[in-house]
Each structure stands twice: as structure tokens, then as C-alpha cells.
């Protein structure tokens with residue numbers, strides 16, 4: 001199923017089981033999601049990524065009374081990775097309490113693409129059991145990249 005075809009509430013992208021390695025990222029994302037600070041949307045999101053070093057980094061959304069100042073779970077996990085000295089995402093799992101898997105926002109797609117190869121798998125999960133695994137290329141086709149700044 002494509003990302004565009006997956007619409008709430010009728011998403012059927014269910015899979016009973018995630019691979020074991022992805023399950024540990026799922027568990028980490030669920031755990032950090034509980035710490036999300038989302039008093040305005042009441043929509044908590046957790047993200048967990050594995051880096052090239054094998055380390056796992058997590059993030060949750062952190063909202064602000066000045067709404068645009070809030071940050072997404074994916075951005076938090078990426079910031080934790082970079083702060084720890086890693087710069088390569090090899091796998092990413094995002095979890096939210098929604099009927100269908102929650103797709104990262106446009107800004108987060110660009111942030112993910114900064115640190116992940118095109119074929120890196122991103123698994124979007126709902127607590128209700130819906131799962132959708134897509135590649136970074138599928139998340140952000142035609143991504144703006146450093147090559148676009150080359151001078152003629």
C-alpha cells in the first residue's frame with residue numbers, strides 16, 4: 001500500500017508482527033511517546049531510530065503555547081542522534097495513537113532525508129496495530145539535495 005492510499009480511518013496496513021529488530025525500536029518509540037508534551041493537540045508521538053553505530057535514539061513531540069515552536073518526535077530523535085555524535089539513520093519507527101499509521105510531516109521528511117539513504121526503511125505504527133513500512137525515497141520523492149546547489 002502506498003503512503004497516499006493509506007487514509008484514516010480505513011487503513012488496512014496491518015501486520016501482526018514486526019521483525020524483532022524493528023520491534024525493539026517500536027518498544028522504544030512507545031516508551032518515549034509516554035513522555036511527549038502535547039497539551040495543545042493532545043496527540044502524543046514517539047520516534048526511535050537506529051544509527052550507523054547501532055545506537056538507538058528516541059524523541060517525542062514537544063509542543064509550545066506559541067504553536068509553531070513545537071517540535072516533532074522525529075526531529076527530537078534526530079537531534080539526540082546528532083548530539084551524541086552520530087549522523088546516519090539506518091532504521092526509523094514512529095508511533096502514535098491513531099487509527100492509521102501517522103505519516104511524518106513535510107519538514108520531518110526533509111530532516112530524515114538529511115541523515116538517511118534513500119532505501120532506509122521507515123515504519124509508521126499506530127498503537128491499534130496498523131503498520132506501514134516505506135522507504136525514505138517513497139516518503140520524499142524528488143527531495144531537495146546538495147546537488148541542487150551546484151553552480152552551472
Ligand SMILES: O=c1ccn([C@H]2C[C@H](O)[C@@H](CO)O2)c(=O)[nH]1
Nearest residue numbers: 041043045061072073103104105
Ligand atoms: O509525524 C508526526 C506528526 C505529528 N507530530 C506531532 C506534532 C504535534 O505536536 C502533534 C500534532 O500535529 O503531533 C509528530 O511529532 N510527528
